[in-house]
Amino acid sequence: MYFCERLLTFIMNKKETIFNVALQLFSSQGFDNTSTSLIAKKAEVSEGLIFRHFTNKEGLLNEILIEGFTKIKPYLDLIIEENDPKKVILLTLELPYKIISQHREFWKLQNNMRLQNDKYREDFDQNAFFEPLDTKVKNAFKSLNCGNPDVEKETFFIFLNGLALYILENDNNENPVELVKNIELKFID
Amino acid sequence: MYFCERLLTFIMNKKETIFNVALQLFSSQGFDNTSTSLIAKKAEVSEGLIFRHFTNKEGLLNEILIEGFTKIKPYLDLIIEENDPKKVILLTLELPYKIISQHREFWKLQNNMRLQNDKYREDFDQNAFFEPLDTKVKNAFKSLNCGNPDVEKETFFIFLNGLALYILENDNNENPVELVKNIELKFID
DNA sequence: ATTTTATTAGTGAGTAATCACTTATTTTTT
DNA sequence: AAAAAATAAGTGATTACTCACTAATAAAAT
Structure with missing residues (x-):
């Protein structure tokens, strides 16, 4: 699981990792029920990076x-x-x-x-x-x-x-x- | 709107008011995106009353x-x-x-x-x-x-x-x- | 080619606000 | 007077998001 994310980060950049983790979480447990802190944790990046790349949580959803x-x-x-x-x-x-x-x-x-x-x-x-x-x-x-x-x-x-x-x-x-x-x-x- | 809730409270008891307001909010904006404080506000009751009658937010959902x-x-x-x-x-x-x-x-x-x-x-x-x-x-x-x-x-x-x-x-x-x-x-x- | 200057990527420690829920107290009903 | 219903004022945890800052990369100037 976590090994998988680490592997993803190696071949993708971190922005893509955030994107993919968020897609997986949003679809499985819902947008409202998924916190940015969980996305960051699962993607193994700092929470701030989400906002650097996608402005806000909704921006991340929109890109997806x-x-x-x-x-x-x-x-x-x-x-x-x-x-x-x-x-x-x-x-x-x-x-x-x-x-x-x-x-x-x-x-x-x-x-x-x-x-x-x-x-x-x-x-x-x-x-x-x-x-x-x-x-x-x-x-x-x-x-x-x-x-x-x-x-x-x-x-x-x-x-x-x-x-x-x-x-x-x-x-x-x-x-x-x-x-x-x-x-x-x-x-x- | 608020008049309506007040009218409801008059003919229903407060538990029913909470029930109906929660049903309306849960269905229109989603369970996760609806806070107990908003339910209380719209139902014009104290937030604590929700927990007295339904134990917790999930209990309210289950009854509904x-x-x-x-x-x-x-x-x-x-x-x-x-x-x-x-x-x-x-x-x-x-x-x-x-x-x-x-x-x-x-x-x-x-x-x-x-x-x-x-x-x-x-x-x-x-x-x-x-x-x-x-x-x-x-x-x-x-x-x-x-x-x-x-x-x-x-x-x-x-x-x-x-x-x-x-x-x-x-x-x-x-x-x-x-x-x-x-x-x-x-x-x- | 090497140094300087921007730009981008990334972090970690914060923020105020809000969350579900509790406790103590008051009002209402019986 | 006792019990039930309702409130007000809290609780710690979590929320989305910001901030000051560093590391890495790219562009420009020497």
Whole structure:
């Protein structure tokens, strides 16, 4: 554990160590319940260094969230570029596992912040972030001659959020292929 | 605002006032981010009274959660008693709106606790609480001659969780009948 | 190339404010 | 008068954050 942090510090710089320790702590025990002193202790740096690099606790959170969204953006772009409507639906269905299996801690953190913190919802508007995918999926359903593409799209995203929650709660990084297949059948015939 | 609390205290006793103020604060700004001094201030009681009635901050949280689950239990029992498998599915689909429209603050609180707090997950095992409904729904799908009732049930609950999240995020208490109808079609033909 | 000058990275000991919680005392109810 | 309910005034511990300072690195000047 502590050996691990020491190793991290050796190959990363201390700022990165703080960043990673904070991400781990924020996502596992919550932002409010994580003190800067604990972050410093686990990262094996002085507490003051946190504030030198990130101004304040919230600044540290913001950097973590911004990097997270930046890393996830390409997953969305890949779908936006797809032209086959059926493939758009299929790729979007695979999105939750793809994102969470590789960015679990970030996703858990942003999920908790979104549900709990009002100020966060202003700073990071998830609707705005997913809007391009939203319209892409809607148009896909339109192309597939779906009865009411708007309702179908909304239903689809409700499903997607449920699926993301399911994957988030199963700590093992297992791909729920069977479930995704079953969902698939309900949206594409 | 403060007039309201004063009115509450007049018709309720002070313990109930503390209870309600804490529920409101815990659900809107999080348990960790809510201090006992703020609860006391908003409830217009002395801070010590909180500890007299609820032992400690966690005791207050527990009473809130236990009452919440107790109030929600009858909603589940109603479905358990139902024998028509189709009706079981339909009633379960209506569950999220029924619960959240009437117990929004509690549901938001328990949702956040479940996602964030490990100790909470031990004390209040949501899986155990919903287990009777879980098997009831599984048997319903079995009765309806569904291909794989287990997968269908799991898919159904993923949907249900997504739906609950959707209703929770739309602060207006509007019944999403159109969406529920659309989901319905995907599970019953 | 070597010295001087800035800049950045990092520390450890503080700060006031706030935290959950306690104790002693007073008010209210029975 | 006794018991219960409520308050006011505390407690030590912890909080996010600042401060004065040093060590290391980079840039500029000689």
